[in-house]
Amino acid sequence: MSAAGVDMSNAAPKPQTQLDRHGYLFGLKIQASMSPLFHKTIYSELGLRWEQKLFESADIPQFLQLIKDPNFYGASVTMPNKVSIMKHLDELTEECREVGACNTIFLKQDPATGARRYCGTNTDVVGIRESFYQNVADPDARFHDRPALVIGGGGAARSAVYALHKWMRATRIYLVNRDPAEVAAVMEECTAHGYGGERLVHVATPEEAERLEAPGAIVACVPDFSPRTPEEHTARAVIRTFLGKERKGCMLEMCYNPTPTRSSAGWPRARDGRSSWARRR
Incomplete structure (x- = not known):
């Protein structure tokens, strides 16, 4: 049985003797x-x-x-x-x-x-950084010394916070996710390791997002599926509020699901950060 309680007994890859x-x-x-x-x-x-x-x-x-x-x-x-x-x-x-x-x-x-x-x-941290710096012509105009936005609450989100804080000159980092407990865990762990603290801001409602400065760099670490639960609908509304702001920046999407992912409100669609895909508007 898997950790999720699903029988994975037939999921193990079969050995191939022709491989070294x-x-x-x-x-x-x-x-x-x-x-x-x-x-x-x-x-x-x-x-x-x-x-x-x-x-x-x-x-x-x-x-x-x-x-x-x-x-x-x-x-x-x-x-x-x-x-x-x-x-x-x-x-x-x-x-x-x-x-x-x-x-x-x-x-x-x-x-x-x-x-x-x-x-x-x-290696996500390097992939995130290079996705922006290799594909954005003018970082000073697009994302340097501006807030950033991270969507998600897992390992990729931690990598994004690290890259944005350490290398990309983010003034603040907004965190949006359907599960507040996951956001709290990200904030606590990042702060404990020296790259969090007051620079991390959990944005829980569209009203909060409306009052905040537009992000320069957005890193989406979750699949772009249609929301179903009330929490997912709220998180989507927060994201749309940020995307709808007049000043645009650069967006990196790290998930393959669905393929292709969807972009909105004039922001570009980007592929996998580990493959150095990022585009600008």
């Missing part, structure tokens, strides 16, 4: 991901018989068994496993510890024993 090495993309709702094709193309160019496989699951114990395979080389980790996987790893990089989310697992060898060590890092 293999890795995984580990998460839920990943069928639309271009990551396996991206990796396959690179490995083919390098002449490697390697492959990244999809493991669509939230079953941490089963994943930990899979990565014991001697031919395993590493993994990409996505929602909802970015936070929960961390306590099971042997080492964490500084970015991973400070963000509180892991999106990449790589291997090291213990110099004393020769044993394999499983290490976690966070």
Whole structure:
């Protein structure tokens, strides 16, 4: 059984003997991901018989068994496993510890024993930063020294707060999410690691959003599905209020669901931050 109570006994990728090495993309709702094709193309160019496989699951114990395979080389980790996987790893990089989310697992060898060590890092923070700086011609005009907006309350949202605070000169960071408890957790953890405090603002209603300055950079870390619950409708109304402001900036969407995602109110549609997609208006 998975952590979500769903039987994932048939979900484990089948071994392929023709491969020399293999890795995984580990998460839920990943069928639309271009990551396996991206990796396959690179490995083919390098002449490697390697492959990244999809493991669509939230079953941490089963994943930990899979990565014991001697031919395993590493993994990409996505929602909802970015936070929960961390306590099971042997080492964490500084970015991973400070963000509180892991999106990449790589291997090291213990110099004393020769044993394999499983290490976690966070490349989302660099991907978010470079998405803006590689694709926006005038950061000073678009997002420097302006508020920013992060939509979501998971690991990707923590990465976005880190990048906006550390590298992108955000004056304040608005947080919008359907679950106030998740926002509170993000604010508490980011503050504890030195990049939060009074600069983080939970915007819970459209009325609050109306009174605030327009954000320069928006990072959306949740799927662009139509709202169903009252909480989701409220969060959508807050986002629309921000998007409807006269002064526009730049928007990065990090989720593949649905594909394509939708843009509104003159803001651009962007793809995956890890692939450095961001556009400007």
